[in-house]
Amino acid sequence: MAPVEIPPLTRRAESTPVVLAAHLERLIATGQVAAGDRLPSERALAASLSVSRATLREAMHELEAKHLIERRPGRGTVVVERTDAERALLDLSSPAREARDAAELREIVEPSVAGLAAQRATPANLLQLRGVLDRTTPRLRPAASLECDTEFHLLVAQAAGNPLLTTLHSMVAEWTMDVRRHSHTTAEGRRTSREGHLAIYAAIEAHDAARARAAMAEHLGDVRRLIAGTAG
Structure with a gap:
């Protein structure tokens, strides 16, 4: 399955990891990125959003802590399915x-x-x-x-x-x-x-x-x- 396309960030007035986490969580919450979708690789996602990989990791840690995404061996990072x-x-x-x-x-x-x-x-x-x-x-x-x-x-x-x-x-x-x-x-x-x-x-x-x-x-x-x- 090809990774889902993530739209770019439009707001950066605050801490970039917070802005990035908010951006990704909103996409998941509103269904623009659906349960089961695979996110692009860390390198590709960081490049497309024009952020560092360290910033991206910090944002992804928050999404993992909220049980919105999970890392699966062989599949990369995917949006958590409904329970x-x-x-x-x-x-x-x-x-x-x-x-x-x-x-x-x-x-x-x-x-x-x-x-x-x-x-x-x-x-x-x-x-x-x-x-x-x-x-x-x-x-x-x-x-x-x-x-x-x-x-x-x-x-x-x-x-x-x-x-x-x-x-x-x-x-x-x-x-x-x-x-x-x-x-x-x-x-x-x-x-x-x-x-x-x-x-x-x-x-x-x-x-x-x-x-x-x-x-x-x-x-x-x-x-x-x-x-x-x-x-x-």
């Missing part, structure tokens, strides 16, 4: 879910996920979240705003460091996508989303778990009330 538990959880997924039930599940799960993210987020995780917030401007069109919203919540789940929670989050995100899409059709909805994300990020950056849980709960409550108001 049996993750696959079993995905098998429970169904496209037909009551929107109210899925939204309720989201309001139970995501505050706890945000609390864990506040406890466990690495500098690379924080950099990924900041990157999404930097792209979330008031002038975004609805589709682009929804894309940033989806990525932000996914990266919060990734920062929690529990693959089962990340899998559950992805399932709930899919079940609530129609409702979330509707919430981004208005300027008020897009503003509410961005302000909620800023508050969540501030709590995660401060490593304040209680504050992160509260910020996420308030954010989801604001979105629910906004949707109810537009529906009425």
